[in-house]
Amino acid sequence: MKNRLVGGAIAAVIAVGVLLVPSPAPVEAASSSCTGWTSRLVPPTTIRVLRTATRRTQTVNFRTYVEKVMPAEWGASHPAAALQAGAVAVKQYAWFYALSGRWRGGRDAAGRCYDVRDDSNDQVYNPAKVPARSHLAAVAATWTWSVRRNDVLALTGYRPGTSSCPGTIDGYRLYQRNASACAKKGWTAEQILRKFYSPRSRPAAIVVLGRNDMTGDWYGDAAGLTTDEASGEVVARLYTADPSVTPDAVVAASTRVVATLADGSLLGRGTADVNADGRQDIVQLVAGADDTVSLEVMKATGSGFASRATWWTSTAGQFAAAGIGLVTGDFNADGKGDAGILQRSAATADAPGQTALWVAPSTRTAFAAPILRLSAARDLFIATAISGDFTGDGRADVAFLLPDGDPAITRIEVAASKTNVTPETNGNLAAPVLWLLEPAAMATIKAVAGDIDRTGRDDLFLVRQSGEAARILAAVSTGAAFTRRWVYTDTANPIPWSAVKPVASDTTRDGRTDLLLVVDRGRDGDGVSLGVTIIRLRSYGTYLGSRVSWKTDPAADWTALDPY
Numbered sequence: 001m002k003n004r005l006v007g008g009a010i011a012a013v014i015a016v017g018v019l020l021v022p023s024p025a026p027v028e029a030a031s032s033s034c035t036g037w038t039s040r041l042v043p044p045t046t047i048r049v050l051r052t053a054t055r056r057t058q059t060v061n062f063r064t065y066v067e068k069v070m071p072a073e074w075g076a077s078h079p080a081a082a083l084q085a086g087a088v089a090v091k092q093y094a095w096f097y098a099l100s101g102r103w104r105g106g107r108d109a110a111g112r113c114y115d116v117r118d119d120s121n122d123q124v125y126n127p128a129k130v131p132a133r134s135h136l137a138a139v140a141a142t143w144t145w146s147v148r149r150n151d152v153l154a155l156t157g158y159r160p161g162t163s164s165c166p167g168t169i170d171g172y173r174l175y176q177r178n179a180s181a182c183a184k185k186g187w188t189a190e191q192i193l194r195k196f197y198s199p200r201s202r203p204a205a206i207v208v209l210g211r212n213d214m215t216g217d218w219y220g221d222a223a224g225l226t227t228d229e230a231s232g233e234v235v236a237r238l239y240t241a242d243p244s245v246t247p248d249a250v251v252a253a254s255t256r257v258v259a260t261l262a263d264g265s266l267l268g269r270g271t272a273d274v275n276a277d278g279r280q281d282i283v284q285l286v287a288g289a290d291d292t293v294s295l296e297v298m299k300a301t302g303s304g305f306a307s308r309a310t311w312w313t314s315t316a317g318q319f320a321a322a323g324i325g326l327v328t329g330d331f332n333a334d335g336k337g338d339a340g341i342l343q344r345s346a347a348t349a350d351a352p353g354q355t356a357l358w359v360a361p362s363t364r365t366a367f368a369a370p371i372l373r374l375s376a377a378r379d380l381f382i383a384t385a386i387s388g389d390f391t392g393d394g395r396a397d398v399a400f401l402l403p404d405g406d407p408a409i410t411r412i413e414v415a416a417s418k419t420n421v422t423p424e425t426n427g428n429l430a431a432p433v434l435w436l437l438e439p440a441a442m443a444t445i446k447a448v449a450g451d452i453d454r455t456g457r458d459d460l461f462l463v464r465q466s467g468e469a470a471r472i473l474a475a476v477s478t479g480a481a482f483t484r485r486w487v488y489t490d491t492a493n494p495i496p497w498s499a500v501k502p503v504a505s506d507t508t509r510d511g512r513t514d515l516l517l518v519v520d521r522g523r524d525g526d527g528v529s530l531g532v533t534i535i536r537l538r539s540y541g542t543y544l545g546s547r548v549s550w551k552t553d554p555a556a557d558w559t560a561l562d563p564y
Contacts, residue, residue, distance in 0.1 A: 034106075034113035035098040040153040041146065041209060041510060042218070043091060044098045049125055050117045055109040060125070062098075066091045067131045067139050072124035073158075074176065076132035079183035081333070082176070083138035085192040088145050089156040089174045090123060096155045097122075141276070141335045144209040144218055146511075147193055149202045151454060151541075156197065171199025186421035188333040190394035190456065205456040206392065211513050212271065212505035212564075214300045216278045217242050220505030222516055222534065223282065223305070224553070225269070226560045227261060234259040236282070236298060236305040239534060239551045241507035247551050254304025255555070259296065261286065267293065268326025270387070271564045272337025274311075274362045275299065282564065283339050284308070285326040291316040293324070295339045295360060295367050312339075312360055312367035319343060319358075327357070329387040329396025331373060331417070332427035336362040340398070341370055346381035353379025357398065357415070359427055374398075374415055374429040384442070388449030388458030390435075390477045391416050399449070399460065400432055403442050410445055412436040412460070412475065412482060436475055436482035440464055444497075450504030450513025452476065452487070453541045461487075461515050463502050469494035472515065472537070472544060488515075488537055488544040495519070495535065495547065503534075503563045507550070512539040516550065520558035529557040 037044035044062045051058050066087065074086040096102055098115045106114045116122040131139075147154045161167060161175025165182040168175055174196045182192055190206045197204040210218035219241040227234050238254035240247065267285040274281050279300035286294050295312040298305040319341060327340040339360045347353035355378045358370035383402035390397045395417035404411040413432035421428060438445065444465035452459040452474050460475035460482065471489045475482035499520040504513045515537045521530040531554035537544040 032103050033100040034103040034115050036100040036103075037095070037098045038100050040099070041207075043095050043143070047094055047098045047116065048112075048114045050106060050108055050114040052117060052119050057108045057110075057112045057114040060127075062094070063139070063143070064127075065094065065125060067136060068127055068129050069094075069123045069125050070135040070139065071129045071131045072126055074135070076134050078134075078176075078180050080134065080138065081183035081187060081189045081192060082179040083134055084142050084189035085174060085179050085183075085196075086158070086176065087135075087138040088142050088147060088189070088193060089158045091139070091142070092147055092154065092156040093123060093158075096153065099153075142189065144278075146207050147197050148205045148207055148454070148456075149197070149199070151205070154197055154204065166195050169196060169198075171197065171202070186423065186426055188394035190333070190392060191419070194392065194456070205454065206394075207451075207454050207456055207511040209509050209511050210506050211450055212280055212503070213278065214238060214271075214280045215240055215242055215302050216300075217244075219243070219509045220507045220514070221280075222503045222505055222518075222551075223271070223564045224518070224532075224556055224561045225258075225282070225564070226557060226562070227266075229263075229560075232261045232263065233257045234261060234308075237553065237556060238304050239553070241505070241509075250303060251551075251553060256304060257307075258282075258298045258305050259284070259308040262289070267321060267324055268342075269562065269564070270326055270328035270339075272328035272330070272339070272362075274337045274339075274367075275364045276336045281305075281337070283326065283328050283337070285324070285339070285341065287321040288313070293319045293321065293341075295341075311362075311365075312369075323381060325385060327385050327387040327396075327398055329389070330394070331359045331396045331429075332361060333394040334361075336364060338362050338396075338427075339367055340373070340387065340396075342385055342398075344381045344383075345379075347379040352377050353381060355380040355432075357429060361427070371427070373427050374431075376415070376431045378432060380432070384447065386447055386449050386460070388460075390414055390449075390458050391479050392455070392457035392477075393417055393419065395427065397458075398429065398432075399435070399447075401442060401445065401447060404437060408439065408441050410438040410440055410442045412438060435477075435480075436484070438462065438473075438475070438484070446497075446500070446502050448502045448504040448515070450506070450515075450539075451511070452513055452539050454511045459513075461502060461504060461513075463497070463500065463515075463517070465497040468496060468498070470497040470500055470517070485542065487539075487542070490547070493547065499558070500535075501558075501561070501563050507536060508538060512541060514538045515544060516563075518558065518561065518563045521552075521554075529559075530554060532556045532558050532561060 118125040158174040167178040214221040357374035360367035383400040536550035
């Protein structure tokens with residue numbers, strides 16, 4: 001094993017599986033290229049592997065390579081979060097050396113270049129190995145992830161380690177036994193990767209591509225739902241960023257009735273990948289006629305949305321329709337989007353206000369019974385609730401926007417996911433605490449969540465009213481608070497604030513969330529809607545680029561359109 005030996009052993013066998021040890025330290029110098037892959041955001045399609053038994057180089061499908069390395073390097077019985085962290089480490093170690101400029105000069109007996117060897121000098125690749133279901137699940141769950149330091153793709157070495165959590169931390173290696181111990185304590189894969197790959201003063205970011213991807217190609221999209229007042233029919237429209245299809249064709253194919261709602265029965269709506277297929281689905285909370293509430297799902301099909309299906313129904317009187325709402329997200333970091341039912345009561349002269357969040361975890365085909373994840377003696381009855389991973393641990397948090405004591409100030413509080421959890425408490429939220437005081441009335445702010453600066457933590461886009469125009473502020477997450485940064489203030493080309501509805505989506509597949517503004521095109525002389533235009537403001541991390549007319553839908557009535 002040469003320089004990858006640990007304690008003189010060629011392989012270490014531990015209770016959770018066989019470990020073979022790649023790079024003990026990053027080696028970032030290189031002379032030129034072999035595969036020469038250029039993207040630091042999307043992994044390569046193939047990799048050139050030296051088959052040491054024959055001294056010949058073989059070109060291997062990159063995902064197959066990662067899936068075959070996993071059973072050799074990571075035992076199948078590691079906890080899921082540790083396996084996910086390991087899948088990222090395996091993928092990114094090989095990806096790093098397949099990059100243009102990262103070739104280390106290796107050639108086979110015939111003089112052909114290779115990126116990595118198939119032995120423990122790099123990572124053990126044996127095409128005869130059969131990955132376990134847990135290996136394949138870990139690779140699939142993390143394929144769009146990358147570990148970055150100072151926004152640069154990191155080299156991800158790993159070693160066996162010890163059985164303590166977190167134990168040894170050097171910032172460059174993932175210690176496998178330690179990662180498993182941390183996973184058993186309730187750490188998520190994101191927490192493990194951040195901890196082990198963060199040298200001093202260079203924190204790691206776990207970046208995920210394609211926020212709001214509804215078609216499964218890692219490009220973020222948007223959806224618009226309209227409800228016919230007379231019939232109650234809900235029509236879903238898809239606005240896709242997919243470069244391989246024409247917008248008109250996709251919108252036409254996806255425009256269909258997906259539900260029929262009784263007047264006033266819709267209590268909330270959101271998006272989440274409830275079946276972990278890489279596509280955002282639409283979830284809605286609906287009041288029934290018999291004093292029940294139901295969670296319904298319109299699954300993304302790749303070109304639109306399926307008709308609604310009921311995934312869970314309460315018992316009569318379990319939730320009062322007044323004061324409840326819906327937030328969606330992966331609250332327990334299992335890779336499946338969940339539905340959170342917010343239950344709120346306003347303070348009265350006789351009783352303080354109360355806020356509770358009941359999370360119905362997804363089983364991929366249904367929602368299980370809701371579990372109480374937050375209970376706070378707070379009056380958040382009129383607050384706007386927005387879910388997002390504001391702490392960057394892979395679990396959904398909830399931000400609340402509400403008026404401060406001064407009506408000209410908006411108070412933004414976050415109920416963050418708890419870090420010291422057990423399997424039973426995984427998904428619990430702490431009581432909301434102040435993250436930002438924004439000097440603007442709540443009625444002048446429209447907010448959506450997304451990772452604006454590619455740090456692996458969600459931020460807030462605050463679309464602020466300035467006279468008749470919209471100015472855009474980023475509330476950037478530090479993991480414990482929001483800091484303010486103006487990101488769009490084009491007064492020469494103003495966007496009408498009263499005629500926009502915001503959507504957050506990574507339409508450029510670069511890990512930064514862009515802002516889409518659905519703009520009303522007005523009405524003709526007969527009062528007929530002229531439809532909507534969707535403006536895209538691309539995120540460059542510290543600012544938004546110039547407005548671009550991204551999509552136009554003349555058939556959508558802005559006043560009836562709910563964009564997601």
